[in-house]
Amino acid sequence: MSTNSQDQEIDLGQIGKGIKNFFNGIVNSIFDFIFFVKKKIVIIGGLFVIGVLAAFLLDPKVYNHEISVIPNFGSNEYLYKKIEQIDTKLREEDETFFKELGIKKYEDVVGIEIEAYPAIYNFVNNKEQANNFELIKLMAEDGNIDKIMKDEITSKNYYHHKISIKTKGMLKKEEFITPVLNYLNTNPYFEIQQKVYQKNLADKIVLNDSLIKQIDNLIVILSSNNASGTISISEKNSIPELVEKKDRLVSEKQYLLTNENIFDKIIKEESSIINIRDFKPLFLNNKIIFPLVLILLYLLSYFLFSTYKKQSARINS
Incomplete structure (x- = not known):
């Protein structure tokens, strides 16, 4: 029994000593690093300054531009496809395409995209699409209404949409946005649809005016009958x-x-807001990332070089 107790005491002592050595090693490593930084503070400080200067020189100012638009005559899908096409042409750097649009400076445009404003109320109450409410009810029976509202197929049919453009540097509206809107508004099929809609609209306004005048005349006649005391109950109602x-x-x-x-x-085009400066969060800012990358590369190269020297000395000995 006494032998087992002594073995257990030895084991516990060794475990305690191992834990103590482990924490001492961590503390020693921390202070080694602190003294190393203190020793190399000039080099590290210089790398930090170089990184900040590089970020100022190499990192362009990015601006966002937002155009709120309303697609008419069922042109929602057409609008999304055209924006996708323009974004593809930007990535392909298709100079001929943009020259045809009258755009000279397209190189500074980083990208263009479109998304719907999540306005389910306008979608449901759209008089041009009377079945939207029933459609939403039907779709909601088999799924979550929030998910359906954000669904790409549903959102494409919303009333308002936002075209977002990102550029390196500031942008004048007539340099890119106006030619793009002109391009979107050039389509033979929808131009015919536009004329039909406008004709129907004008005819309906004329008809409404005529009906309003007829109602006014009837009200005058019935009011005259009322004044003379000859109005019937049905006329009064x-x-x-x-x-x-x-x-x-x-x-x-x-x-x-x-x-x-x-x-x-x-x-x-409903409204446009251009040249909104894009400020990144601090941890994504290149003025922080560049210096940290340079310092980490220096520390890594120093560690690898020191390890190489130690291993080389060990092999030579």
């Missing part, structure tokens, strides 16, 4: 109905007049 019908026609006319302004383009 019809006056509020006529007023309500007129209100609906006036509201519809206002909606049509709004669309008349929107339908003047296949892809209607």
